[in-house]
Amino acid sequence: MDLDDTDRAILRELQRNARTPYSEIARRIDMSSATVHDRVKRMEEEGVIRGYHADIDPTAVDLSVEAVIGFRIEQGRSSETLDRLEDLEEVQEVLLTTGEWDALVQLVARDTNALRTLMFDRISSIEGVERTQTMVVLGHEYDATELPL
Amino acid sequence: MDLDDTDRAILRELQRNARTPYSEIARRIDMSSATVHDRVKRMEEEGVIRGYHADIDPTAVDLSVEAVIGFRIEQGRSSETLDRLEDLEEVQEVLLTTGEWDALVQLVARDTNALRTLMFDRISSIEGVERTQTMVVLGHEYDATELPL
DNA sequence: AGTGAAAGGTTAGACCA
DNA sequence: TGGTCTAACCTTTCACT
Secondary structure, three states, X not given: OOOOHHHHHHHHHHHHOOOOOHHHHHHHHOOOHHHHHHHHHHHHHHOOEEEEEEEEOHHHHOOOEEEEEEEEEOOOOHHHHHHHHHOOOOEEEEEEEOOOOOEEXXXXXXXXXXXXXXXXXXXXXXXXXXXXXXXXXXXXXXXXOOOOO | OOOOHHHHHHHHHXXXXXXXXXXXXXXXXXXXXXXXXXXXXXXHHHOOEEEEEEEEOHHHHOOOEEEEEXXXXXXXXXXXXXXXXXXXXXXXXXXXXXXXXXXXXXXXXXXXXXXXXXXXXHHOOOOOXXXXXXXXXXXXXXXXXXXXX
């Protein structure tokens, strides 16, 4: 599962544009496309490449509100409580963190009204939540689409 | 720029797997591949589809530490200050938020030592930062790869 | 807006060095 | 590992609906 420079070069191309043909990647890194193909398959099997996803503008699909919610969760119930959160389709990411919050949850919603319903009806009824703080996202100042390789 | 059900069906497929052949998508949604092609191109041009990215496991590329840092920034200097943050290649996302922090910054680092250097040498020297709080990410409890369409 | 067909390009698998 | 070959498949364009 150790990656060499060729592997990293392939990953760089697929991070930039996951639909780049292997033949094109092969040209750029000066290898045969069979080699690119083999290495991609290997990295997929090893779990280095977890998938390929289209990056969709949320506002284009009527998801214009975003928020990050900090959660303080009662001792010893974090797994049940977090499971409830993951069930919500609006939830995009649940991070376990050190510091002020036990978990940071990033989510999207149709509008502020939908966010309100989500917070007051569907999240507030989850057991084991001690305290939350909602930070509404005013904008994405920067979004990396690639890890530094 | 209004999307119909066919557009959304295509987006769903490309979110799940951005390398799915158009011909395969066409089969699934019962349209010709020429139609899928036309619609994908249209959505790319409209900015609905922002790109296609390989999802790489950070630990596989020696990025084993992750953190979210909350920033309180001095009045009227946010743009210069945020620009400095975006210059750091470890920074993955900069969100402007309401509430306790002006910005939440998500970043990756090789190890805790690299995180320390990043925080104490490269971030602490940025002007306009009033206060920060670092939340180290202990794990990803959940990562959505798709928006709810 | 959607289709079928055709040319050209790409992929995946077997096999070789 | 990396490369070559090849059949099957995919993409893209275009004339037509």
